[in-house]
Amino acid sequence: xxxxxxxxxxxxxRSIQNTxxxxxxxxxxxxxxxxxIGLTEFEILDLVADSTDAACRMKQLGERTPMTQSAMSKVVxxxxxxxxxxxxxxxxxxxxxxxxxxxxxxxLHGEAAVEHRALLKENLA
Amino acid sequence: xxxxxxxxxxxxxRSIQNTxxxxxxxxxxxxxxxxxIGLTEFEILDLVADSTDAACRMKQLGERTPMTQSAMSKVVxxxxxxxxxxxxxxxxxxxxxxxxxxxxxxxLHGEAAVEHRALLKENLA
DNA sequence: ACAACTTATATGACGCGTCATTGAATGACA
DNA sequence: TGTCATTCAATGACGCGTCATATAAGTTGT
Numbered sequence: 001x002x003x004x005x006x007x008x009x010x011x012x013x014r015s016i017q018n019t020x021x022x023x024x025x026x027x028x029x030x031x032x033x034x035x036x037i038g039l040t041e042f043e044i045l046d047l048v049a050d051s052t053d054a055a056c057r058m059k060q061l062g063e064r065t066p067m068t069q070s071a072m073s074k075v076v077x078x079x080x081x082x083x084x085x086x087x088x089x090x091x092x093x094x095x096x097x098x099x100x101x102x103x104x105x106x107x108l109h110g111e112a113a114v115e116h117r118a119l120l121k122e123n124l125a
Numbered sequence: 126x127x128x129x130x131x132x133x134x135x136x137x138x139r140s141i142q143n144t145x146x147x148x149x150x151x152x153x154x155x156x157x158x159x160x161x162i163g164l165t166e167f168e169i170l171d172l173v174a175d176s177t178d179a180a181c182r183m184k185q186l187g188e189r190t191p192m193t194q195s196a197m198s199k200v201v202x203x204x205x206x207x208x209x210x211x212x213x214x215x216x217x218x219x220x221x222x223x224x225x226x227x228x229x230x231x232x233l234h235g236e237a238a239v240e241h242r243a244l245l246k247e248n249l250a
Numbered sequence: 251a252c253a254a255c256t257t258a259t260a261t262g263a264c265g266c267g268t269c270a271t272t273g274a275a276t277g278a279c280a
Numbered sequence: 281t282g283t284c285a286t287t288c289a290a291t292g293a294c295g296c297g298t299c300a301t302a303t304a305a306g307t308t309g310t
Contacts, residue, residue: 009245013148016249020145021191023138040296059258066146071297073260095258095305120134124141165266184288196267198290220275220288 023123027116035112042116044075045109048099056096084108148248152241160237167241169200170209170234173224181221209233
């Protein structure tokens with residue numbers, strides 16, 4: 001029934017869960033408190049900030065995160081309403097959207113990233 | 126700004142997130158499909174099944190999971206409605222609750238655990 | 251050029267988790 | 281014993297993610 005192997009798997013799993021929740025929670029709370037954005041919003045900002053290629057991005061960003069397409073759409077909604085990101089329609093394919101940080105978005109990302117990295121370091125020791 | 130250390134931290138973090146989402150998603154879908162319970166419900170069943178001591182448990186279970194007290198309460202609600210678990214009031218301290226698997230709960234947990242461990246093995250390689 | 255299919259994003263209903271609060275029982279201490 | 285603080289659990293409002301769809305644009309084959 002409960003082989004030692006199973007025990008070890010379960011242990012490993014619980015450890016991952018704890019690390020994940022602790023870290024995600026800490027980052028989320030910190031970003032919310034200081035910048036009024038959640039972890040999810042930050043992750044999108046971070047991905048867009050990292051993107052150098054000028055391709056139509058919504059889709060491609062989706063490949064770099066475990067988020068659903070639907071979730072992404074709503075996160076981008078919030079970021080747009082917050083004035084941190086802009087959607088540009090894409091000339092080649094008018095179904096696609098091109099995302100770009102606004103100045104405010106870029107500024108906020110810069111500051112938030114410092115906090116983000118610091119909390120990662122603190123929690124992933 | 127983006128030191129190699131930071132890069133590595135972010136990599137590590139993304140890896141944890143991916144593992145977590147992939148694994149949790151797989152287990153959740155499988156349990157939902159075959160037993161009509163989610164991962165969260167299973168985790169509570171699993172904790173209760175593992176508990177040998179007869180202490181008043183709601184509280185103590187809370188210490189073994191990243192779940193909120195409020196979340197636990199609702200999960201237990203669902204498990205109770207599904208007839209898998211029973212709440213008993215605790216004589217020593219009438220604020221506390223004592224949880225116990227029903228026969229159906231024990232049976233379901235036994236089968237679900239096999240699936241759970243199998244999916245852990247598959248995803249945490 | 252016209253259907254039928256596929257792809258990119260948006261949206262609405264819904265479920266779950268969280269926060270803040272409540273209710274009830276207990277403890278502490280004068 | 282009476283008051284005040286503390287602890288355990290439940291609840292309601294709310295936000296976010298998911299699923300299933302909708303909308304719109306592109307693609308393919310004839």
